[in-house]
Amino acid sequence: MSRSIVVTSGKGGVGKTTTSANLGMALAKLGRKVVLVDADFGLRNLDLLLGLENRVVYTALEVIARECKLDQALVKDKRQPNLSLLAAPQTRNKTAITAAHMKALVEVLSRHFDYVLVDCPAGIETGFHNAIAGAKEAIIVTTPEISAVRDADRVIGLLEANRIKDIKLIVNRLRPAMVKNNDMMSVEDILEILSIKLLGVIPEDEQVIVSTNKGEPLVLSEKLPLAGIAYENTAKRLEGMDIPLLDLNASSGSVLSRLQRWLTGKS
Amino acid sequence: MPELDADLSTATADEAETVAAKEHDSVTQQVRFKTINRQLHLLLPPERDIVSEDGETAPALLWSDLLQQLQQRLTGTERFWEAQTPVYLQTSDRLIDVPQFVELGEALQEYNLKLKQVITYRRQTALNAVTAGLSVEQAVAKEPLKITTNVGVPSEDPLYLKMTVRAGMEIRHAGSVIIFGDVHAGAEIIADGDILVWGKLRGLAHAGARGNRLAVVMALSLYPTQLRIAEAIAMVDPPKTSFCPEVAFIDTNLLNLDGESGISIVKAVDYSKQFA
Numbered sequence: 001m002s003r004s005i006v007v008t009s010g011k012g013g014v015g016k017t018t019t020s021a022n023l024g025m026a027l028a029k030l031g032r033k034v035v036l037v038d039a040d041f042g043l044r045n046l047d048l049l050l051g052l053e054n055r056v057v058y059t060a061l062e063v064i065a066r067e068c069k070l071d072q073a074l075v076k077d078k079r080q081p082n083l084s085l086l087a088a089p090q091t092r093n094k095t096a097i098t099a100a101h102m103k104a105l106v107e108v109l110s111r112h113f114d115y116v117l118v119d120c121p122a123g124i125e126t127g128f129h130n131a132i133a134g135a136k137e138a139i140i141v142t143t144p145e146i147s148a149v150r151d152a153d154r155v156i157g158l159l160e161a162n163r164i165k166d167i168k169l170i171v172n173r174l175r176p177a178m179v180k181n182n183d184m185m186s187v188e189d190i191l192e193i194l195s196i197k198l199l200g201v202i203p204e205d206e207q208v209i210v211s212t213n214k215g216e217p218l219v220l221s222e223k224l225p226l227a228g229i230a231y232e233n234t235a236k237r238l239e240g241m242d243i244p245l246l247d248l249n250a251s252s253g254s255v256l257s258r259l260q261r262w263l264t265g266k267s
Numbered sequence: 268m269p270e271l272d273a274d275l276s277t278a279t280a281d282e283a284e285t286v287a288a289k290e291h292d293s294v295t296q297q298v299r300f301k302t303i304n305r306q307l308h309l310l311l312p313p314e315r316d317i318v319s320e321d322g323e324t325a326p327a328l329l330w331s332d333l334l335q336q337l338q339q340r341l342t343g344t345e346r347f348w349e350a351q352t353p354v355y356l357q358t359s360d361r362l363i364d365v366p367q368f369v370e371l372g373e374a375l376q377e378y379n380l381k382l383k384q385v386i387t388y389r390r391q392t393a394l395n396a397v398t399a400g401l402s403v404e405q406a407v408a409k410e411p412l413k414i415t416t417n418v419g420v421p422s423e424d425p426l427y428l429k430m431t432v433r434a435g436m437e438i439r440h441a442g443s444v445i446i447f448g449d450v451h452a453g454a455e456i457i458a459d460g461d462i463l464v465w466g467k468l469r470g471l472a473h474a475g476a477r478g479n480r481l482a483v484v485m486a487l488s489l490y491p492t493q494l495r496i497a498e499a500i501a502m503v504d505p506p507k508t509s510f511c512p513e514v515a516f517i518d519t520n521l522l523n524l525d526g527e528s529g530i531s532i533v534k535a536v537d538y539s540k541q542f543a
Contacts, residue, residue, distance in 0.1 A: 129331075150434050153451050157433030161338040163377060195431065195449065 010151030051215025106134025200234030
């Protein structure tokens, strides 16, 4: 049974594309066949994050216009052959395709892949409506900021009105130390406001910036940073595994104390 | 600072009036379900702008917004209908093409409702409905060409929705509104009658939007972003205890500095014995 999931947030810059790339890669590592669809027409980024920019020949637009075959436009990741990318056109804008096109595209893709992950553009206009057209499920990405959470709430409402009822939340860029000092909204605060299911919590991590610039998703690192582990766990939860949330406060301790905690099984 | 204060107070009063007027106008620009003669009718708002007596315009609803609203209403009221309940669609003056009829039919079918008949007084809409395979009743145009909001219209039956009203959603109704669920910050409930929220009220609530000062707002947890009853506006302090159902109303026994009565909030358990 194939799953088509749109990754969306309303607000820009909260980490939709980073989440799509890492989640897609993590699912591929778990042995699932995954295709990432960049629905951010005119502002494509997903190929950059995956380091696949120079391999994009055709985009979704050529597929829709029947100028190429679908498998010609799919860029297979050499590091992880389970992962493919369907890039968005760089030169056109969001009016280049319609919701019906997108729906048909996702439908065809879901026949060949276990997961179709659609990276949605920011905002709630045409681009958003196109991106959600083919999806059966949604992942909302938010950061612990009041504006991001408010926009997330708006987007959840719009998704529900468009018959997408299976909606899960990823809280991105959480800083446990700030939460502890009551300087940042906690995950509980966010869940209280949004009242939807939590899929994962990703801590703020400098490695994310490094990996973004290198074009190599975090979860491909040999020694996984904390955020990478969090993404892997999130992917496993999406697969239905019962993985507890990371103890993010552990990261503040030394490596030795973390090891000790791990060995003694105490958190 | 007295001057500034005076300015501020007039500004708020003016604002309150325009807000109230605007809301009054657009009350009819909403998709509504209504039971008429034991039949379920779906009423679409007209296709043109609604102009009020003082010349303010409420723009007509776009088709995409209309569908969105319909979806919201269906989500909120779905459990009240039996499977395959026939729906009578009143399109007023809207021109609806065949694909749009199909879209409506699909949206209703999703909630196990069956689009049965179209009631229209627009010939082209009637023809399109027939093409889409629906039965049609040609109505006689009853509404005046220029719709004006008029005083003395009785209020609608209460609107009962079981849903979470999220940021950006707007529920307007020419009667009382009952929400079985939470109303999130960023959402707006505007009712000509009372507002009852069986859940947390965090968004904006405006009861008695057409000027009924007897309207009340009640919620299991009453902490709206802003509270309005008729032309009065209040900002609300957070509830003192974690569970404290409250009622907000205009208390005519209490006067503020301007000699007007403002909004008071009391515990729900105390309301009836003290004020009703």
